[in-house]
């Protein structure tokens with residue numbers, strides 16, 4: 627099956643690796659061409675010079691870009707996706723996108739007989755490397771079946787969430803919950819550290835109790851207490867996701883003051899810490915406000 631992958635970023639690249647092997651014949655395109663060239667050199671994939679070139683002859687085109695708007699901007703022009711995609715093809719958008727733009731994309735593609743699925747993923751870079759991502763799908767069930775062999779190559783769980791935009795909405799709410807639990811855990815541990823409690827000891831209790839979360843079980847022990855703060859998922863992208871979740875609640879007229887506040891806090895952290903900061907580095911802002919560092923005794927960071 628000829629397929630194309632556009633967007634070899636932190637998560638896109640390890641996803642694409644799984645698609646560079648038989649039965650797939652893969653073409654890759656990336657805005658910074660050297661990254662696509664390196665990928666092609668390492669995997670044997672074809673390095674496409676434009677989105678149209680990548681899409682040409684591909685039954686399924688996968689995109690994994692920061693935002694839905696970035697995907698939308700790739701459609702038009704002589705080098706754009708629409709110049710290369712044929713009737714009957716499918717655009718599988720693994721971007722954590724926004725529902726309204728996904729619906730607009732689906733409508734534009736439908737005019738040309740091209741299918742669209744929003745297919746954001748969760749599981750992080752490690753899940754992508756292991757081929758064990760969760761994919762949340764919005765769109766027609768028949769299109770999902772067409773994409774399933776490809777999705778199986780990098781996913782352990784594929785969930786059909788509803789019509790176009792439903793995958794985006796679920797992904798955004800999931801990441802808003804990540805932001806809320808991470809922020810609340812950060813505030814709680816900053817307060818405890820200030821009060822003289824070792825945050826590692828506090829986490830031992832919390833992780834055996836009802837306050838535990840992915841943040842307390844994984845993010846704080848593996849990234850904060852040791853001062854490592856590895857860069858795997860940019861804070862800028864979490865800011866976008868929580869903003870989408872807050873927007874979904876507003877559009878539905880669902881009172882969601884906690885999601886709106888989380889969106890504001892993550893936006894402030896993003897602006898304070900910059901474009902390259904990892905999402906967990908938001909804890910650095912909590913630490914600054916509290917004038918304390920949430921570190922274990924072994925850390926000198």
Ligand code: NDP
Pocket residue numbers: 633634635636637638639656657658661690691692693696699720721722723747748749750751858859860863864
């Ligand atoms: P990165 O910032 O690491 O990479 C972004 C990719 O998109 C790069 O290939 C970049 O190209 C390309 N790109 C950026 N802007 C444009 C543009 N305007 N036009 C064309 N290409 C562009 O992002 P991630 O890989 O981390 O994330 C991609 C998507 O996956 C996001 O929606 C994110 O929210 C989601 N996601 C990420 C996870 C993670 O753990 N990282 C986990 C789950 C979902 P270039 O090389 O030129 O910069």
